Amino acid sequence: MTETTDGTDPTAARRLDGNAAGGALADLFAVDLTAAQCRCAGCGSTAMLGAYHLYADSPALVVRCPSCTQVVLRYASLQGRILLDMRGTELVTISTG
Numbered sequence: 001m002t003e004t005t006d007g008t009d010p011t012a013a014r015r016l017d018g019n020a021a022g023g024a025l026a027d028l029f030a031v032d033l034t035a036a037q038c039r040c041a042g043c044g045s046t047a048m049l050g051a052y053h054l055y056a057d058s059p060a061l062v063v064r065c066p067s068c069t070q071v072v073l074r075y076a077s078l079q080g081r082i083l084l085d086m087r088g089t090e091l092v093t094i095s096t097g
Helices: 018-026
Strands: 037-040 046-048 053-055 061-064 071-078 081-085 089-093
Touching: 018 053, 018 061, 018 071, 037 071
Parallel strands: none
Antiparallel strands: 037 046, 037 089, 053 061, 061 071, 071 081
16 A cells, blocks of 8 residues: 555555454354454464454455455455455464353
């Protein structure tokens, strides 16, 4: 992502936190993924998915790393199918108890 010359983030007004993806992901996973630890494949930083940045104003949900802004997850529903792209996520760790 690019920043303006005054240092502000031009996409900040559209950004939600990753917790907003919880409802859609609940259709696919039996656990709450917003509490899962995710490691970004781009920069290696690890945080709960709920701390990542979600952009939900496009045909798909797009989740970006808060450290490097790389796309870590894309989620869409199309014609009765769920499309999930997690190639930007190196590892997802889910606590089972």
